[in-house]
Amino acid sequence: MxxxxxxxxxxxxxxxxxxxxxxxxxxxxxxxxLEDHLTEAEAAGKDVSHIIGDSPKNYMKSIxxxxxxxxxxxxxxxxxxxxxxxxxxxxxxAIEGTFSVSQGTIWFALVISSISILVYGxxxxxxxxxxxxxxxxxxxxxxxxxxxxxxxxAFMFWYKSQEFEVVFVATPAQNNLIIxxxxxxxxxxxxxxxxxxxxxIPLFLSMGPIxxxxxxxEANNDPLYITITILAFLLASAVAIAIFIFQSKKDQKKI
Amino acid sequence: MADTTQMLKGILDGCLLSIIxxxxxxxxxxxxxxxxxxxxxxxxxxxxxxLLRMQKEGLVSTTLRKSxxxxxxxxxxxxEKGEQELExxxxxxxxxxxxxxxxxxxGCFRNDCC
Numbered sequence: 001m002x003x004x005x006x007x008x009x010x011x012x013x014x015x016x017x018x019x020x021x022x023x024x025x026x027x028x029x030x031x032x033x034l035e036d037h038l039t040e041a042e043a044a045g046k047d048v049s050h051i052i053g054d055s056p057k058n059y060m061k062s063i064x065x066x067x068x069x070x071x072x073x074x075x076x077x078x079x080x081x082x083x084x085x086x087x088x089x090x091x092x093x094a095i096e097g098t099f100s101v102s103q104g105t106i107w108f109a110l111v112i113s114s115i116s117i118l119v120y121g122x123x124x125x126x127x128x129x130x131x132x133x134x135x136x137x138x139x140x141x142x143x144x145x146x147x148x149x150x151x152x153x154a155f156m157f158w159y160k161s162q163e164f165e166v167v168f169v170a171t172p173a174q175n176n177l178i179i180x181x182x183x184x185x186x187x188x189x190x191x192x193x194x195x196x197x198x199x200x201i202p203l204f205l206s207m208g209p210i211x212x213x214x215x216x217x218e219a220n221n222d223p224l225y226i227t228i229t230i231l232a233f234l235l236a237s238a239v240a241i242a243i244f245i246f247q248s249k250k251d252q253k254k255i
Numbered sequence: 256m257a258d259t260t261q262m263l264k265g266i267l268d269g270c271l272l273s274i275i276x277x278x279x280x281x282x283x284x285x286x287x288x289x290x291x292x293x294x295x296x297x298x299x300x301x302x303x304x305x306l307l308r309m310q311k312e313g314l315v316s317t318t319l320r321k322s323x324x325x326x327x328x329x330x331x332x333x334x335e336k337g338e339q340e341l342e343x344x345x346x347x348x349x350x351x352x353x354x355x356x357x358x359x360x361x362g363c364f365r366n367d368c369c
Contacts, residue, residue, distance in 0.1 A: 030303065033328075036281075036282065037303075040283045050299060051298060052298060053301070054298075059300055062304040063307070066304040068311065
């Protein structure tokens, strides 16, 4: 077992190396090796700074520079990200049965994707490692999540008001086909990255559209139903986020 | 001390190779050995970027072994290329240290210079 400070350093190092596109296996090796070293050193009464020096940042940099950037791994991730984002954006309308492509669709997808990649990327690699040990992590994640979702909704309203010329409207059969395709992409991505959240997030995102497709029209006008739904969603998101953070902490401990 | 760290660059490589030559060894043990030889002022973690690089250059090879505590341990051993590099280092170091000593002691290495 290592001290909290050492553990914090190991998490920061891992995130730093991932963000620099290093090979997963090599990242595991070096963090395991350092954890072993830190465990022994701390057991011998040495301080973390005795191992990593006064500037953890410089030390992380020197490790990163000694490792190859795995361009093949990165090259595989880019098409995967594009497929995943396309699937994320298509599954909602497809479930609602309203999938269509207009001239603005590409722009809409590009803007939404870049914003979410940028914000979540910053959060995951820069902010989260710093607050790994503290409860602020939960607060920060919720704020980030709400901010991005809010931005997306605002953008969606703007997009709808633009009335772009529609070039393709899916038939009910095509909508179902798109749902199946999206599901295949999500499951494939989950298997490829060995993470389960690529399946859970779309399930979560689909709840809204599934509800609009199957809940009768009258319910949409009843304020009581609306309040209950909002509360249920807030509760569900809180639980999902908590599970996600708890799980990633557990994963980190195993490493 | 930052100054020592600067000076150590390059020299530490040779020292690591020389210690690894004595037999298979893992990271912490390697750092402890260095310390026992009198290297006190460097941070122990410095060896890992060097080891990573030496591994990449094929100077050392690694094997994973089970350890008594926690995760598997990575043991380093010298490759043939590493042995050659160590020999080169010893030649370079002998020349360099005698030159530096000459400068510091104001001695000469050519008999006719003074």
